[in-house]
Amino acid sequence: MKVARLKDIERIAVEEANKATLESEDHVLIQIKVVTICGSDVHYFKSQHLPHHLAYPLVLGHEAAGVVRQVGRKVTHLKVGDRVAIEPSNWCGKCYYCRTGRYNFCEKLTFMASKGITGALREYVSWPAKVVFKLPDNLSFKMGALLEPLSVAYSAMEKLPLENCSNIAIIGAGSIGMLVGKLISIMYPQKKVCLIDLHNDKKRLGERLGLKKEQFLIQGEYKNSDILDLDALIDTTGNTKVVNTFMNYLRYGGTLVQVGVTDQRLQQTFKQIVYKGLCIIGSYRYANTYPKLISLLKNDDYNIAKIITHNFHLSDVQKAFEIAQSPRCMKVSIIMDK
Known part of the structure; x- marks a missing residue:
């Protein structure tokens, strides 16, 4: 063979x-x-x-x-x-x-x-x-x-408290991020989902899956959007700098589901996590x-x-x-x- x-x-x-x-x-x-x-x-x-x-x-x-x-x-x-x-x-x-x-x-x-x-x-x-x-x-x-x-992607989505999530951001529009976005749009079409990425081509690729161009925020476009009030965040990249930035946009009681893997440390103090009531969940396979x-x-x-x-x-x-x-x-x- x-x-x-x-x-x-x-x-x-x-x-x-x-x-x-x-x-x-x-x-x-x-x-x-x-x-x-x-x-x-x-x-x-x-x-x-x-x-x-x-x-x-x-x-x-x-x-x-x-x-x-x-x-x-x-x-x-x-x-x-x-x-x-x-x-x-x-x-x-x-x-x-x-x-x-x-x-x-x-x-x-x-x-x-x-x-x-x-x-x-x-x-x-x-x-x-x-x-x-x-x-x-x-x-x-x-x-x-x-x-x-x-x-x-499904396992990460399952870990979200979806009954309390109306505004969800996904960091990384690679295959896993795209699939998370697609699954949420299929199963929970009333949820607002956006995908954060560096590459503008991801908008075109996302359209192949039935996602919309306006769901993609590329290289800082989020600064002029209404993404600043997030209920949940799913990271597929392991880029701690970006994750720390977007954790600041989580509402009180918000959730981070971490899929991407890195040896870098997440720069969040217990005080930041506890006072804001954040939930951080690792999603492994x-x-x-x-x-x-x-x-x-x-x-x-x-x-x-x-x-x-x-x-x-x-x-x-x-x-x-x-x-x-x-x-x-x-x-x-x-x-x-x-």
């Missing part, structure tokens, strides 16, 4: 490998059809030092969908030929966090393309059936792959989101796949990763077979 391996800094190549086989009786063997590139994939691609004890050569990709080609003996909810989306996390089901429904913190969690686990940029993958979900006929493979970043999203989007009426601005075949994977670094690119899909 063909597999794309990251060989060195900004160098990824397609190679031949032995075909994957069914690894367990509770696994399914999936022929991968589409992989979409995540920001973490791009980070690994161009990183001078691989994180998480990763080492070259490395198979990237964790946003994937495909077709079941073999089913383990213990699997009852899937069959050969099913079109499926793959949740890239595998959890133990026994630890405290799994038992309390928060398996994203599982003590033995494994995740595709992380800490020694092979990613999805290969023609076949054996994966636990408990985290493989059948796609409705009207949901494309691209949408199946996008359920992973959608899950990140997701749990139990795929069934909810499949139900919500089963007819693909919301055109979320339009967030994909560029499509490449596996043979052009090097170019795909190069393009994925551009601010004019929102999301790249890699189609595994021609």
Whole structure:
């Protein structure tokens, strides 16, 4: 089978490998059809030092969908030929966090393309059936792959006290920020949502998703807007300078949901947080989101796949990763077979 391996800094190549086989009786063997590139994939691609004890050569990709080609003996909810989306996390089901429904913190969690686990940029993958979900006929493979970043966005949105939020700002109009904005507009159309970003092209890209140009505030445009009374703030960037600025615009009792990751410190004192009654919530990955999203989007009426601005075949994977670094690119899909 063909597999794309990251060989060195900004160098990824397609190679031949032995075909994957069914690894367990509770696994399914999936022929991968589409992989979409995540920001973490791009980070690994161009990183001078691989994180998480990763080492070259490395198979990237964790946003994937495909077709079941073999089913383990213990699997009852899937069959050969099913079109499926793959949740890239595998959890133990026994630890405290799994038992309390928060398996994203599982003590033995494994995740595709992380800490020694092979990613999805290969023609076949054996994966636990408990985290493989059948796609409705009207949901494309691209949408199946996008359920992973959608899950990140949905999990962040769920943490908002939406009954008390009428004015929401999202920092960062990358793919996660766009998807948060889109989900809120679908599920809570009465809410006012704006997206903060540096790049004016994001307005055009947002229109592809059905967002409006006036929802985007670019490079300081917020200073002349009515955004200065925010009920909630979702940060997808990890840019502490910008987060600190916009926390000043939160109303008393406002909420910050933090998705973006950084080693920098948030410059807020306990006095500022307590006197203003702020709620700060970290949003790490997701749990139990795929069934909810499949139900919500089963007819693909919301055109979320339009967030994909560029499509490449596996043979052009090097170019795909190069393009994925551009601010004019929102999301790249890699189609595994021609």
